[in-house]
Amino acid sequence: MDYRRFGDRILARFDKGEEIHEQLKAIALRENIKLAEVSALGAVDDFTVGVYKVAEKKYYANSFQGPFEIVSLTGTITTMNGAYYAHLHMSAGDEKGEVYGGHLNRAMVSATCEAVISIIDGTVERRFDPEVGLNLFAFQS
Amino acid sequence: MDYRRFGDRILARFDKGEEIHEQLKAIALRENIKLAEVSALGAVDDFTVGVYKVAEKKYYANSFQGPFEIVSLTGTITTMNGAYYAHLHMSAGDEKGEVYGGHLNRAMVSATCEAVISIIDGTVERRFDPEVGLNLFAFQS
Amino acid sequence: MDYRRFGDRILARFDKGEEIHEQLKAIALRENIKLAEVSALGAVDDFTVGVYKVAEKKYYANSFQGPFEIVSLTGTITTMNGAYYAHLHMSAGDEKGEVYGGHLNRAMVSATCEAVISIIDGTVERRFDPEVGLNLFAFQS
Numbered sequence: 168m169d170y171r172r173f174g175d176r177i178l179a180r181f182d183k184g185e186e187i188h189e190q191l192k193a194i195a196l197r198e199n200i201k202l203a204e205v206s207a208l209g210a211v212d213d214f215t216v217g218v219y220k221v222a223e224k225k226y227y228a229n230s231f232q233g234p235f236e237i238v239s240l241t242g243t244i245t246t247m248n249g250a251y252y253a254h255l256h257m258s259a260g261d262e263k264g265e266v267y268g269g270h271l272n273r274a275m276v277s278a279t280c281e282a283v284i285s286i287i288d289g290t291v292e293r294r295f296d297p298e299v300g301l302n303l304f305a306f307q308s
Numbered sequence: 309m310d311y312r313r314f315g316d317r318i319l320a321r322f323d324k325g326e327e328i329h330e331q332l333k334a335i336a337l338r339e340n341i342k343l344a345e346v347s348a349l350g351a352v353d354d355f356t357v358g359v360y361k362v363a364e365k366k367y368y369a370n371s372f373q374g375p376f377e378i379v380s381l382t383g384t385i386t387t388m389n390g391a392y393y394a395h396l397h398m399s400a401g402d403e404k405g406e407v408y409g410g411h412l413n414r415a416m417v418s419a420t421c422e423a424v425i426s427i428i429d430g431t432v433e434r435r436f437d438p439e440v441g442l443n444l445f446a447f448q449s
Numbered sequence: 450m451d452y453r454r455f456g457d458r459i460l461a462r463f464d465k466g467e468e469i470h471e472q473l474k475a476i477a478l479r480e481n482i483k484l485a486e487v488s489a490l491g492a493v494d495d496f497t498v499g500v501y502k503v504a505e506k507k508y509y510a511n512s513f514q515g516p517f518e519i520v521s522l523t524g525t526i527t528t529m530n531g532a533y534y535a536h537l538h539m540s541a542g543d544e545k546g547e548v549y550g551g552h553l554n555r556a557m558v559s560a561t562c563e564a565v566i567s568i569i570d571g572t573v574e575r576r577f578d579p580e581v582g583l584n585l586f587a588f589q590s
Contacts, residue, residue: 430455
């Protein structure tokens, strides 16, 4: 992994064999990022994406292996109790171009992953919402 | 729905049972947004996306119900005759991770939807183009 | 094609019959863009997307024809040996809403394509990586 910061933007390269969530977190901690928008593309060969069933308050996971191209990877870095919290969704196309995706649990880079992190000056905290069963944006007044 | 503005960025949370287009418009009107880029993720359980057939100058709609995770939701806020105009496309993954999407007509939030609105200082008007049959960007000189 | 620049953002309209990579390059050269993030939506009727097989160091291409709505088109403009270099991935939904995508080789606009180019003040060069077989971000110290 390597990256450069240009004002409020970071361009990052995640390398073969690296996991996307781990690398993003490493940058955020090093750069002390509290709030940001994230976008990326690249190639992955092993990833797990979840789908949330609100009625059951539970995530179900789908795992995929093989040559995949990330076609969307978006989300935010916020904080929960002041600590790093990333929420990313991803989709990727397979050998036939068919696209699969969901809530990103884990994705291993096969060739390269190129991310743009747009840092926002501020903070957004999350708080567990018992009705929904998820940690939601809880804006402070 | 709730949101906070940080300079030219707004982070917004749309809640269970809310419709995405309606909530985005409510924020834009309240904040007097004329031009912006929009990106979001989240979970929806009922959405309609269109596909445009240029030869017929007509949109065909596909509707989906069930647990879906938004994997891409992007577009812009512009104006037409000075009034709010949003153009969004969306795709979402189902229980198996299979992704469906198109021009976003309507999407009901099932758990939460997290949007980032990047406000741009300027205006872009739209004008109906009879050849294409759509309201296109019509930049003023 | 037409576009307007608002500070560090460009909104662009690519028209029916135009190819997305060509039009983006035309804007970047005219505006002397060295580094940028790109996002777009729109409708295409003929596109080719690739999937990279790292073991073979080779891209395989999938081509699609018919009415498609772009649901994600993201990537960056960087430079290689100082010259324009775009890396975009795209996915698009067909008549049934099924989504296909990958590394974007070529996409013909059928109705309109609306792009937002976020210019970043800086440069990121690419260098060929023999292990991976691709031109990767090579940040300068």
